[in-house]
Amino acid sequence: MFKDFLALIYPEFCVACEQVLTKGEDQICTDCRYHLPYTNTHLDKENILLQKFWANQPLHYALAYFYFIKNSRVQNIIHSLKYEGNQAVGELLGKWYGAILTEQGFNQTFDIILPVPLHAARLRQRGYNQSDCFARGLAEAMQIPWSAETLARGKATQTQTRKSRMERWQNVSDIFVVQKPELVDNQRVLLVDDVITTGSTVESCLQILQNNGAKELSVAAIAVARF
């Protein structure tokens, strides 16, 4: 009752299309939920996202909930998640997607869910990791363990002197570390990102997970850019 009254004075808006939400809707309106550009990658084992990584990294599954299109409803959702502090929408999308994946039996396919970590400076600035919001929702819906600390951004510790300039640059620009190797070793890992564009960050993470003995590697993202 009180909530209905509040909704009259302070209506909530759909984060995707900015229309007023009606009773029973949360974050995303029914029309958007129906019309968002779903990839259905979970129904196609040889999908475009998998093929994108295939050359460099053998992946078990590559899953993306939406296509990322500029100036679209999906971009509005991602903007709200990343720049307006709307962690709840990330978690909600994780729950929705996790429910779909569970229906298809994917909840039996992974042992642990790990989000792609943010740079420490960015994490301090934003206060949260948007990929982790989505990962939490997925973990809850699929009833799979999840860890935000296992995969972390690290610093190059090995000696740099004998590397070429290019190698040194790559070495310091994007280094990841596995802080709890026992959670990765011989496990079926689902790596979770927000939006996959070039895929280079994901590839670096996959490499370090493979180096730490992961048995199977899969990727899930909120959205993937069309390519």
Ligand SMILES: [Zn+2]
């Ligand atoms: Zn909407």
